[in-house]
Amino acid sequence: MPARIYKQSKPAGQSGLVGTRQWVFEYGQSAPRKQDALMGWTGSADTRSQLRLMFDTCEAAEAYAQREQIAYEVEQPAERLRRPKVYADNFGYKRIQNWTH
Numbered sequence: 001m002p003a004r005i006y007k008q009s010k011p012a013g014q015s016g017l018v019g020t021r022q023w024v025f026e027y028g029q030s031a032p033r034k035q036d037a038l039m040g041w042t043g044s045a046d047t048r049s050q051l052r053l054m055f056d057t058c059e060a061a062e063a064y065a066q067r068e069q070i071a072y073e074v075e076q077p078a079e080r081l082r083r084p085k086v087y088a089d090n091f092g093y094k095r096i097q098n099w100t101h
Contacts (some may be wrong), residue, residue, distance in 0.1 A: 001028030001029050001030065002028050002071040002072050002073050003027050003028050003071065003072040003073070004025075004073055004075065005025050005026075005061045005062065005065070006024055006026075006074070006075040006077070007020065007021075007022070007023050007058075007075075008020050008022070008024055009077070009078070022056060023054070023055045023056070023057065023058050023060070023061045024053070024054060025052070025053040025064065025072075026049075026052055026053075027048040027049055027051055029046060030046050030048065030049070031044050031045045031046035031049075032044070058074060
């Protein structure tokens with residue numbers, strides 16, 4: 001499976017953008033996962049699939065993959081739709097909906 005280069009999206013439950021500016025490089029899974037008979041845990045002999053490398057730019061992540069001869073796919077981030085709102089509009093006299101508590 002090829003490696004994946006992507007930019008993390010903003011967490012849905014938070015308004016901050018921490019961790020969304022860096023590009024993430026994740027190795028693809030090269031060995032099948034199997035379930036342990038005794039404990040029931042799922043594991044794999046592939047330790048690279050646990051790694052996540054962070055890069056400042058997509059080009060730096062691509063350069064790393066090319067230098068290490070790793071097949072990769074780049075996922076472009078979706079555009080954020082920002083709709084600016086003003087708190088005072090809740091109390092405007094031209095408000096269409098009724099204001100209630």
